[in-house]
Amino acid sequence: MLIQLTVNGETIAVEAPPDITLLDLLRDYLNLTGTKEGCAVGECGACSVIMDGRLVNSCLVLAPQADGSEIVTIEGIHAPDGGPNDLQQNFIDYGAVQCGICIPGMIMAGEALLMHNPHPTRQEIRMALAGNLCRCTGYQQIVDAIEATAKQRQGEMG
Amino acid sequence: MSHFTQPTEYVGRPARRVDALDKVMGRAKYIADYRVPGMLHARCLRSTLPHARIVRLDVTPALKVPGVRAVITSEDFVDHGLYGFPVKDKYMLAYQKVRYVGEPIAAVAADTPQAALAGVQAIVCELEPLPALFDAERALDPDAPQVGPDRTDGRHPNLKSDHMLVCKGDAESELADCPIVLDRRYFTDWQEHAYIEPEGVLAIPTPEGGILVYAPNQSPFINQGNLAMTLGLPHNLVRVIQPTVGGSFGGKDDIIYESSAQVAKLALITGRPVRMVFSREESLVASYKRDAMHMHIRLGADRDGTLRACWFRGILDSGAYASETPFTAWRASIHAMGAYRYKACDVDVYCVYTNNGYAGAFRGFGNPEVCFAVEQTVDELADMLGIDPIDLRLKNCLRLGDETAHGQKLTESMGLVECLTTVRRISDWDRKRAEYSRQTDTDKRRGIGVAIMYHGMSLGAEGADYAGATIAVLPDYSVDLTSGLTDYGTGSRTVFTLIAAEELGVRPERIRIQRPDTNTAIESGPTVASRTTVLGGNAMRAAARNLRQTLDLAAADLLRCDPQQLIRVGEAYVGPDEEAVAWEKIVDHAREMGLILSAHGKWEAPKIVWDHHHGRGTPYMAYVYGAQVAEVEVNMRTGSTQVLHIWAVHDIGKVIFPQGAYGQLYGGITQGLGYALIEQISYRNGYIQETNFESYLIPTSVDVPEITAQFVESAYSYGPYGAKNIAEPSLVPTAPAIANAIAHATGRRVRELPMNLERVLLGHDLQPPASTKPAQIALSIAPRSMPQPAGQSVVRHAAATNGRRS
Ligand code: FES
Ligand code: FES
Numbered sequence: 001m002l003i004q005l006t007v008n009g010e011t012i013a014v015e016a017p018p019d020i021t022l023l024d025l026l027r028d029y030l031n032l033t034g035t036k037e038g039c040a041v042g043e044c045g046a047c048s049v050i051m052d053g054r055l056v057n058s059c060l061v062l063a064p065q066a067d068g069s070e071i072v073t074i075e076g077i078h079a080p081d082g083g084p085n086d087l088q089q090n091f092i093d094y095g096a097v098q099c100g101i102c103i104p105g106m107i108m109a110g111e112a113l114l115m116h117n118p119h120p121t122r123q124e125i126r127m128a129l130a131g132n133l134c135r136c137t138g139y140q141q142i143v144d145a146i147e148a149t150a151k152q153r154q155g156e157m158g
Numbered sequence: 159m160s161h162f163t164q165p166t167e168y169v170g171r172p173a174r175r176v177d178a179l180d181k182v183m184g185r186a187k188y189i190a191d192y193r194v195p196g197m198l199h200a201r202c203l204r205s206t207l208p209h210a211r212i213v214r215l216d217v218t219p220a221l222k223v224p225g226v227r228a229v230i231t232s233e234d235f236v237d238h239g240l241y242g243f244p245v246k247d248k249y250m251l252a253y254q255k256v257r258y259v260g261e262p263i264a265a266v267a268a269d270t271p272q273a274a275l276a277g278v279q280a281i282v283c284e285l286e287p288l289p290a291l292f293d294a295e296r297a298l299d300p301d302a303p304q305v306g307p308d309r310t311d312g313r314h315p316n317l318k319s320d321h322m323l324v325c326k327g328d329a330e331s332e333l334a335d336c337p338i339v340l341d342r343r344y345f346t347d348w349q350e351h352a353y354i355e356p357e358g359v360l361a362i363p364t365p366e367g368g369i370l371v372y373a374p375n376q377s378p379f380i381n382q383g384n385l386a387m388t389l390g391l392p393h394n395l396v397r398v399i400q401p402t403v404g405g406s407f408g409g410k411d412d413i414i415y416e417s418s419a420q421v422a423k424l425a426l427i428t429g430r431p432v433r434m435v436f437s438r439e440e441s442l443v444a445s446y447k448r449d450a451m452h453m454h455i456r457l458g459a460d461r462d463g464t465l466r467a468c469w470f471r472g473i474l475d476s477g478a479y480a481s482e483t484p485f486t487a488w489r490a491s492i493h494a495m496g497a498y499r500y501k502a503c504d505v506d507v508y509c510v511y512t513n514n515g516y517a518g519a520f521r522g523f524g525n526p527e528v529c530f531a532v533e534q535t536v537d538e539l540a541d542m543l544g545i546d547p548i549d550l551r552l553k554n555c556l557r558l559g560d561e562t563a564h565g566q567k568l569t570e571s572m573g574l575v576e577c578l579t580t581v582r583r584i585s586d587w588d589r590k591r592a593e594y595s596r597q598t599d600t601d602k603r604r605g606i607g608v609a610i611m612y613h614g615m616s617l618g619a620e621g622a623d624y625a626g627a628t629i630a631v632l633p634d635y636s637v638d639l640t641s642g643l644t645d646y647g648t649g650s651r652t653v654f655t656l657i658a659a660e661e662l663g664v665r666p667e668r669i670r671i672q673r674p675d676t677n678t679a680i681e682s683g684p685t686v687a688s689r690t691t692v693l694g695g696n697a698m699r700a701a702a703r704n705l706r707q708t709l710d711l712a713a714a715d716l717l718r719c720d721p722q723q724l725i726r727v728g729e730a731y732v733g734p735d736e737e738a739v740a741w742e743k744i745v746d747h748a749r750e751m752g753l754i755l756s757a758h759g760k761w762e763a764p765k766i767v768w769d770h771h772h773g774r775g776t777p778y779m780a781y782v783y784g785a786q787v788a789e790v791e792v793n794m795r796t797g798s799t800q801v802l803h804i805w806a807v808h809d810i811g812k813v814i815f816p817q818g819a820y821g822q823l824y825g826g827i828t829q830g831l832g833y834a835l836i837e838q839i840s841y842r843n844g845y846i847q848e849t850n851f852e853s854y855l856i857p858t859s860v861d862v863p864e865i866t867a868q869f870v871e872s873a874y875s876y877g878p879y880g881a882k883n884i885a886e887p888s889l890v891p892t893a894p895a896i897a898n899a900i901a902h903a904t905g906r907r908v909r910e911l912p913m914n915l916e917r918v919l920l921g922h923d924l925q926p927p928a929s930t931k932p933a934q935i936a937l938s939i940a941p942r943s944m945p946q947p948a949g950q951s952v953v954r955h956a957a958a959t960n961g962r963r964s
Contacts, residue, residue, distance in 0.1 A: 084179060095817030098647040103182055130860045
């Protein structure tokens, strides 16, 4: 079936079977492989994307359900010059990255949190990441990076 | 040694991970992200029985399935694909028998993942059940079903390793003479690595009849050797490249070698690239785990708390194949008595075959298991004698100049006492210990517990210990590195970059480190045992020094002075006339002189001697040390334990890449916390019960508390800049520290891992009924989608906005 959606600001129409997931659509049909598959059952968050302003596990969304929606993936997160944005830079600066497989999902979760809660406490950051598993970092430096970004963005606004 | 005190420019200073940018942008490519024209998809038929004879295996119906291009069995490999180190007991595809649920029997390559599954389902495979063995403690009974291969030496075929011994004095008579003896049994359960990237391999046949394999393995050279051996190819026709790896923790060795051989063979037969990617379910069922371990410890002491004797027996249930568990058993034996002084010691550890999956390498490698036992027993002794647990440890723990239970004199780099005293101070131990000891609240109780550990560096007596590295200046003045030791998320690429920058006197941004590739890197032994910083770091340091010598000669020639007269200002060289000359100019001049701007370096660890028969000697060149304190709150109604905080102080020698070292420590502690409280792989009659993350729980961001970490940098003279290592030791003391905190809170000891609700609350298990279903469903999960040729069927419209945030 024909699925039309906006991905990272680009309007796209793609012919795909109705029984695949949004994750499959992104990875296999749109070649956006920055979004990862870690479990395919909604437990790990590696497949996190922002759909109409909400963080979702794209492995739990059927592709037809995404018809007409607006999707942001990790490929859509960057600074205007194409380099890392402030959150991504803080992930680098705070040592939040190890093997990296969870990191696209973590960045999406971080962006989604900061969209809705620009002043999160560390505990609120931890709650927001609870659906994103990381086996390498112990989360601490990821929390540091998101916390620092929130503070910087507040500073910019103030 | 003077170089420890010399100030460093890059080593030990704040630095960024060299591969972080690609990872935060979503650009790093993992196996599942690779897409090659003409690529086929592979899948394995796997055993649904824990122990069986293969009575019929007919793949011809599979070959008739539309889209199926090739099917292989053990017949397609040299010697049926027999491989394994240190015990050759496993086949790339099962031969004659299967010994665990999930063992691969045949592999299919097809145009689509769906066709590959249809092919697997079409294979005619008749399995005749054999009596199976699930109880490790009965594995050596005369009438136990035989799981291991036949042996000719008269020993029990289910004995997988020798008895690993440590012997000092006469422990039995010393114990008989001790006024206090604790006699305790412990059990630690299987643990899954749970790397977030499941297994995958891509093989591409080469024009000269060889094979190129992209494999997220830890040790590409071992993979290359296995491939050459089982495919019957010369080494120079087998090339293994390690792409970005999504976590490993010891887990991506044998299982990846096996998948590599399968896809390589399929690629050679079809002449097309072949990729195999596991689902999470297939990963959990098929992959090896941390062994389960049954332990019995007797600890003898005087009334004043002086430890006198340790007697320890351990049996590792390591399942159907050896993988690396004989080495695990050895490391467990060396560390079984803990980091203490004894008059006498008697340790005997061995591993056995069963039909419970199989075990292999996992971060810590036997030490987390034994540390759980000995550190709880020591703690219990402190409780019994009314001595503070840290005081008791300070009284008995190894110090500089002491001799270990093995007979090794500790002559340098010993920071254990400082770890303990520091962790005591930063955790506010004395106040909390006193306060929680007075608690009367019955619903929620807090406790604080400590554990210490030591961990032998690198391979020790496991094998030859060496590494190599190369360095070269490229035409654009960038510096190119290779190492035979790899980075699967650990940060070693950054460590090598910083060391090369330090020695060469150039900025890290100028340096690029290649992906590990058997064609360009120097074979360096396996990337295991937390050996990469010391072994690979020393090799890189040697390589960079060799190149530096060449550049110094060129600079001296250009500046008309002795090399000794040169000084460096930033990257530039300055001679006696005090004019700074850019590094690029020196490179140009070296080339004009005809000097070759590449070098390599090798480093070999100091020789050590271990007498396996008498359990005496020098098992490791040196040790790292650590102490952790955990503070917990136990809900006395539900048995649930919340870890409130962890303080960790580790002596890892000089810290080279601080951000990375802290990350390793936080991550290791988190795996230790999971091991302590929630992670459990249960084999029931050989069937794994946990086949995805909804049943195999690993710690989330809300399960992990804030961690306060600190390093003691007690320099090691053989380490690069005095460095030791961190990856494995980080998780070793976490579970016993939490166990000791639970005991402090509740007054009850939990002697089994994981310390789940029922064990904490009731002191025993509530076993849910066993099921064969999860594993069976896991093996038949259908793929939903497949990679499409790029650009096909996609209509793109002009971008409305570019980038989400500005
Ligand atoms: S892949 Fe979607 S949550 Fe794990
Ligand atoms: S960085 Fe490896 S899983 Fe998070």
